[in-house]
Every structure is written in C-alpha cells, then in structure tokens.
Amino acid sequence: MRATLGRIILFADLAGTVVFAAEGAMVAAARGLDLFGVMVLAFVVALGGGMIRDVLIGTVPPSAIQDWRYPVLAFLTGLAVFAGRxxxxxxxxxxxxxxxxxxxxxxxxxxxxxxxxxxxIGPLAAAMMGMLTGVGGGVMRDVLLARVPLVLVSDIYATAALAGAALVVVGRRLALPTAPVAVAGGLLCFGLRLLALRYGWRLPAAAP
Amino acid sequence: MRATLGRIILFADLAGTVVFAAEGAMVAAARGLDLFGVMVLAFVVALGGGMIRDVLIGTVPPSAIQDWRYPVLAFLTGLAVFAGRxxxxxxxxxxxxxxxxxxxxxxxxxxxxxxxxxxxIGPLAAAMMGMLTGVGGGVMRDVLLARVPLVLVSDIYATAALAGAALVVVGRRLALPTAPVAVAGGLLCFGLRLLALRYGWRLPAAAP
Amino acid sequence: MRATLGRIILFADLAGTVVFAAEGAMVAAARGLDLFGVMVLAFVVALGGGMIRDVLIGTVPPSAIQDWRYPVLAFLTGLAVFAGRxxxxxxxxxxxxxxxxxxxxxxxxxxxxxxxxxxxIGPLAAAMMGMLTGVGGGVMRDVLLARVPLVLVSDIYATAALAGAALVVVGRRLALPTAPVAVAGGLLCFGLRLLALRYGWRLPAAAP
Incomplete structure (x- = not known):
C-alpha cells in the first residue's frame, strides 16, 4: 500500500518533470535566452512547484535537491529542447x-x-499543495520573465489542478484504494483542462 | 503568561488576516482578475508574509498550512469582496x-x-521578522502583479512596522508584561503610519 | 579540519556579504529608492542567495537570521553607501x-x-547550491525591481559560479586538502568571470 503510493508519486513526479522541463526550455528558447537561461527555466518550471511544496510541508531538502534524478531529468530535457530547437x-x-x-x-x-x-498535512492544505505543485513552476517562470503569472488571468487551469487534487484528498479520506483514486484525480484534472481549452471555459471575472 | 501570549498572537494574526485578505481581493478585483486570481491575492496578501516568516524561523508547516482557520478566513473574505465588489x-x-x-x-x-x-530568534532578527510579517504579503502581491513593491518606494510604511516590532522586542527583553507591550507596539506602528499618511512623512531618498 | 572549513565558509561569507551589500545599495540609490529601499536591497543582494540555500538544504533559521553579524554587516555597508552616494x-x-x-x-x-x-547534500545539488548562493541575491534584486534577472540573459556569470562550486565539490570528493581546494574553486570562478568580461565571452543563445 505505502509502496504503491510511493511508486505513484515517483512516477507522476518524473513524468511531469519531463513535460514541464520541455515547456520551460521552449519558452526560454523562444525568448532568446542563452543555454544557461534555458536550463534554469527547464529546472524551475519542472521543479519549482514541488520545491515550494516541499519547503512548506517541511520535507527539506526537497526531492529536487535530495534525489539527483529530478535535476538530471530536467537538464537532459532542457538540453534536448535546446539542441533540437x-x-x-x-x-x-x-x-x-x-x-x-x-x-x-x-x-x-x-x-x-x-x-x-x-x-x-490536513485535507484543505493538501488540496492546495497539489494545486501549488501543478502551477508553482509556471508562476516562478512568469515572475522570472517579469510578467503577471498566466494562471492569475487565464482560463480554467489552476482550478482544474485544484479539482484533481481535491478528488485525491476526498478519496483518501474515504479510504478508497490508492491507485484508482490517483488515476481518477488525474483524469478529472486532465479532462477539465481539455474541456476548458476546447470550449473556452472561464471563471467569472471582476470588472472589465 | 504563555497562554496570554499565544492568544495575543492568534487574535492579532486572525484580525490581520481578514484585513489584508480584503485588501488583496480588492486589488485583484480592480485589476479585473478572475475569481481564482481574487482568491489567490486574498490568500497571498493575508498569509504570504507569515508564511515566509515561518519558513525562515523554521516553523514548518507554516500556520497558514497547519491551521485551516487561516486559509478559510482568507478565502471567505476574498469571496465576500468578490461578491460585493x-x-x-x-x-x-x-x-x-x-x-x-x-x-x-x-x-x-x-x-x-x-x-x-x-x-x-535573536532581537535584531525578531524585529525584522515582525516587519517582514507586516510587509511580506504586499511584496508578494506586487511581485505577482509584476511591479516594483510599493514598500520600496513609498512613504513611511515598513519603517512603522519595524518600529512597532522593535518596541515589542525591547519590552520583552526588559521582561515587561506581555499584553501591554504588545498593545504599545501595535499603537506605535499604527500611530506612526497614520501620521506619515497625514503629513506625508517620507524617509530621505537617494538622487532622483 | 572541520575548524578550517568552518573558518573558510565564515570568512568567504562575510567578505562576500560586504561586497554584495555595497552593490545592492548602489543599484537602489541609482534608482532613487529611499533609505529603507537601499537597506532592503543591501540585505537582499548580500544575503538572499544564502537564505534560499539555507532554506533548501534545511538549515533554518538561515545564518542571515541566526547570526546577527550578517545583517549588521549588510546594513552598515548599505548605510555607508547611502551616506557616501x-x-x-x-x-x-x-x-x-x-x-x-x-x-x-x-x-x-x-x-x-x-x-x-x-x-x-549530494555532489550535483551541492554545486547547484554554490551557484545559487552566488547568483540568488541578484535574482531577488531583479525580481524586486520587476525586470528579467540579468543572470538569465547576460554573459558568463552563473556559469563561472557553477564551475567554481563544481571544482570545490570534486576536490572534496577526492579528499584533497580543504583550504587549497576552496582557493582553487574561488580562483577558477574569479578568473572565468574576468576573462568573460574582458573578451565578451557568451554562452550560445537560442533564436535572436
């Protein structure tokens, strides 16, 4: 049970790292940053959210520091994007x-x-930490590029992450089996996000 | 004694949370952010300073994560501002x-x-942590809105927070009674800030 | 041996603090910030990188909070720059x-x-932490001034810090004597940086 959970976290973390590192490197390359800047954005977008989460929940050094596979994966991905840009x-x-x-x-x-x-960590904070892990790297990217984080102004994005994380929290509270709950949470987030993209769903905004 | 202190910290923290969450939500609404952005700014302005303080003094998870009353209070305040904007x-x-x-x-x-x-924490650092708790949320707000933090360019603001925090530190060093010292520190900060607003007091600036 | 190492870290840290505090204060003065802003930038540029490092490697409170000599040194330097601006x-x-x-x-x-x-901390992460200590304060300065961190777009800077830190890591892995390795790492970083300045060395960049 614990082993399953550990493996789910590890797999999801490593897969997410590759995807987000590639995105960070692409943004950096598109902005004309040098090789170092590309590597920094690959690292930050992939691992920034998880590092903030780990610092906040008191797991220091964060996995991205403790476990060399995370930075190496981010850097290799960044290098591949730079070479093939x-x-x-x-x-x-x-x-x-x-x-x-x-x-x-x-x-x-x-x-x-x-x-x-x-x-x-308690249920409300755990759902928030899930969301933060998903969006934190992108927020750090935008802060480094000196622009308002996309996630604050864009369509349904963080909300999808929050929904997926909340489903995981609820499922674990009800003591439902670990793996199916994790898959359901991931699918909820993924589906919500794709539907939001497809139909231009947005949250209500304040003044125009 | 310890109980009094604990209650003072808790009351001041919760009251400050409501006030700052309202401000953060108002700024977000005025900028036309969506409901999620409003909630994020309510949370960040209200709890960002305390979270940085807690991470720096080694109290992790920070109260804002550990104690669900803080985020719930910030979110309810944000929601109220959004609904009544x-x-x-x-x-x-x-x-x-x-x-x-x-x-x-x-x-x-x-x-x-x-x-x-x-x-x-030592006296100098404790006074700085008091100031940081007061201004940290506003700095995070301005970083997220991609502008130079107001506190770096404005009139006497952080200085008032530093004065109030320093008075608390001195009073506790002299072993004066807890509650009156806390009230005096708060009044010093409050009075200085209002006087600075009223008379346009500013610190000396460098070249224009 | 441990004592030597402790003394090397302390000396390098204090000397670096003065240099970087002066730089932070100069930038703040040139931007017309007030006395408080000058002190904040002196503190942040001098101690920001080390504080992030300490939070990430789990040494909290960070030295800059724990040991009053660091902030006092940064503030005195900032004050001197402000007075003699x-x-x-x-x-x-x-x-x-x-x-x-x-x-x-x-x-x-x-x-x-x-x-x-x-x-x-493991070797890869330790080299990264060395680099972060060197460039972190400057990144925080640029984030506070709402501009893209120089280190992401400039010539060989972070790369020099990474090379020096990596040499230290390798030397310690090979169990070479502490002091000479530290000096060699410092000289490598210093020399690379000066050569990059002199000859305009740059890393390859992505698109123009």
Whole structure:
C-alpha cells in the first residue's frame, strides 16, 4: 500500500518533470535566452512547484535537491529542447503542447496532493499543495520573465489542478484504494483542462 | 503568561488576516482578475508574509498550512469582496482603507515579532521578522502583479512596522508584561503610519 | 579540519556579504529608492542567495537570521553607501565594480558549495547550491525591481559560479586538502568571470 503510493508519486513526479522541463526550455528558447537561461527555466518550471511544496510541508531538502534524478531529468530535457530547437514549434497555444501541459499539470496535482497527505498535512492544505505543485513552476517562470503569472488571468487551469487534487484528498479520506483514486484525480484534472481549452471555459471575472 | 501570549498572537494574526485578505481581493478585483486570481491575492496578501516568516524561523508547516482557520478566513473574505465588489470602493489611497491597512500592518508586525521571539530568534532578527510579517504579503502581491513593491518606494510604511516590532522586542527583553507591550507596539506602528499618511512623512531618498 | 572549513565558509561569507551589500545599495540609490529601499536591497543582494540555500538544504533559521553579524554587516555597508552616494560612481558596468562583483560571486560560490557539502547534500545539488548562493541575491534584486534577472540573459556569470562550486565539490570528493581546494574553486570562478568580461565571452543563445 505505502509502496504503491510511493511508486505513484515517483512516477507522476518524473513524468511531469519531463513535460514541464520541455515547456520551460521552449519558452526560454523562444525568448532568446542563452543555454544557461534555458536550463534554469527547464529546472524551475519542472521543479519549482514541488520545491515550494516541499519547503512548506517541511520535507527539506526537497526531492529536487535530495534525489539527483529530478535535476538530471530536467537538464537532459532542457538540453534536448535546446539542441533540437530548430525543429520544435514554440507557437504559444499550439494544441499538442497544451495537451502535454494538461498532462503535466494532472500528474503534478496528484503527486503533490498525495505527498502532502503522506506527510500528515490536513485535507484543505493538501488540496492546495497539489494545486501549488501543478502551477508553482509556471508562476516562478512568469515572475522570472517579469510578467503577471498566466494562471492569475487565464482560463480554467489552476482550478482544474485544484479539482484533481481535491478528488485525491476526498478519496483518501474515504479510504478508497490508492491507485484508482490517483488515476481518477488525474483524469478529472486532465479532462477539465481539455474541456476548458476546447470550449473556452472561464471563471467569472471582476470588472472589465 | 504563555497562554496570554499565544492568544495575543492568534487574535492579532486572525484580525490581520481578514484585513489584508480584503485588501488583496480588492486589488485583484480592480485589476479585473478572475475569481481564482481574487482568491489567490486574498490568500497571498493575508498569509504570504507569515508564511515566509515561518519558513525562515523554521516553523514548518507554516500556520497558514497547519491551521485551516487561516486559509478559510482568507478565502471567505476574498469571496465576500468578490461578491460585493460593486459596492466596495477600490480607489487607491481611499482613506478608510488606508486606516484599515495600517491596522493590519500593526497587528502583523506585533504578531510576527512575538512569534519569532517565542521561537528563540535573536532581537535584531525578531524585529525584522515582525516587519517582514507586516510587509511580506504586499511584496508578494506586487511581485505577482509584476511591479516594483510599493514598500520600496513609498512613504513611511515598513519603517512603522519595524518600529512597532522593535518596541515589542525591547519590552520583552526588559521582561515587561506581555499584553501591554504588545498593545504599545501595535499603537506605535499604527500611530506612526497614520501620521506619515497625514503629513506625508517620507524617509530621505537617494538622487532622483 | 572541520575548524578550517568552518573558518573558510565564515570568512568567504562575510567578505562576500560586504561586497554584495555595497552593490545592492548602489543599484537602489541609482534608482532613487529611499533609505529603507537601499537597506532592503543591501540585505537582499548580500544575503538572499544564502537564505534560499539555507532554506533548501534545511538549515533554518538561515545564518542571515541566526547570526546577527550578517545583517549588521549588510546594513552598515548599505548605510555607508547611502551616506557616501555622492562620491561613489554607480555607472553600470564600471570596471572596478565588476571586478569586486566577480570577487563576491567567487566567495559565495565557494562558501555555498562547502556549506551544502558539510550538510550532506549530494555532489550535483551541492554545486547547484554554490551557484545559487552566488547568483540568488541578484535574482531577488531583479525580481524586486520587476525586470528579467540579468543572470538569465547576460554573459558568463552563473556559469563561472557553477564551475567554481563544481571544482570545490570534486576536490572534496577526492579528499584533497580543504583550504587549497576552496582557493582553487574561488580562483577558477574569479578568473572565468574576468576573462568573460574582458573578451565578451557568451554562452550560445537560442533564436535572436
């Protein structure tokens, strides 16, 4: 049971790391940053959210520091994007990229919520930690690029991560089996995000 | 004695949370952010300073994560502001709002200094932690809105928080009774801030 | 042996603190910030990188909070720069300042890597922590000034810090004597940085 949970967190974390590192590197390359900047954004987008989560829930050093597989994976992905940047389309909003991003978001939201719960964090905070794991790297990217984080102004994104993480929290509260709950949480986030993209769903906004 | 102190920190923290959450939500609504953005700014302005303080003094998870009353209070306040945003004036510099803000600043400066002292942090650092608790949320808000933090360029604001926090530190060093010292620290910060607003007091600046 | 190491970290940290505090204060003065803003930037540029490192490797409270000599040194330096700001040239790229900055970078890169290693952090992460100690304060400065961190777009800077930190890590892995390894790491960083300045070395960049 614990082993299953550990393996789910690890797999989701590593898969999400590759997806988000690729995205971070693409944004950096599109902005004309140098090789170092590309590596930094690959690292930050992939691992920033999880690092903030780990610092907040008191798991220091964070996995991204403790376990060399995380940074190595992020750097290799960044390097691959940099080397192949002539071949990769970096059009913002390119649909396949958005689908990949939705997958990364779902993986991180589930992994983040599971990890927070496994450290005894309460249900509300655990759902928030899942969301933070999903969106934190993107927020750090936007802060480094000196722009308002997309997630604050865009369509349904963080909300999808929150929904997926919340489902994981509820499922574990009800003592439902670990793996199916994790998969359901991931699918909820993924589906919500794709539907939001497809139909332009948005949360109500304040003044225009 | 310890119980009194604990109750003072808790009361000041919760009251400051409501005030700052309302301010964060108002700024977000005035910028046209969506419901999620409003909730994020309510949370960040209210709890960001205390979270950074808790991470730095080694109290993790921070109260904002550990104790569900903090986020719930911030979110309910944010929701109320969002729902009633047609009725609330969001003119920057609206005087009643500035007074409320001065109150929040004073509450957080005192609570932050007390909490740092209660964790064995030295006097200089404890005064700085009090100030950070007061201004940290606003700095995070401005970083998220991609602008230079107001506190770096504005009139006497952080300095008032520092003065109030320093008074708390000195009073506790002299072993003066807890509650009166906390009240005096809060009043010093509040008074300085209101006087600075009234008379346009500023610190000396460098070249223009 | 341990004593030597402790003394090396302390000396490099304190010397780097003065250099970087002066730089932070100069930038703040050149931007017309007030006395408080000057002190904040002196503190953040000097101690921000080390604080992030300490939070990530789990040494909380960070030295900058725990040991009053760090903030006092940063504030005194900031005060001196503010008082003597009519005499100090703040031309960006002034060569003597760049040399001083390269020295500060080298001191912090070495101190950061040594400290991470002394806490049992693995080699890859320790080299990254050394680099982060060197560049973190500057990144925080740029985030507070709402601009893209120079280190992401500039010539060889973080790379020099990474090289120096990596040399320290390798030397300690090979169990070479502590002091010479630290000096060699510092000189490598310093030399690389000066050569990059002199010959305009840059890393390959992505698109123009």
């Amino acid at each position: 002539w071949a990769v389309p970096t059009v913002p909003g390119w649909y396949p990229l958005s689908v990949l991003d939705a997958a990364g978001l779902s993986l991180f939201a589930v992994a983040g919520a599971e990890k927070a719960l496994s450290r005894g | 047609w009725a609330v004036p969001t003119v920057p510099g609206w005087y009643p709002l500035s007074v409320l803000d001065a109150a929040g600043l004073s509450l957080f400066a005192v609570a932050g200094a007390e909490k740092a002292l209660s964790r064995g | 009519w005499a100090v040239p703040t031309v960006p790229g002034w060569y003597p300042l760049s040399v001083l900055d390269a020295a500060g970078l080298s001191l912090f890169a070495v101190a950061g890597a040594e400290k991470a290693l002394s806490r049992g």
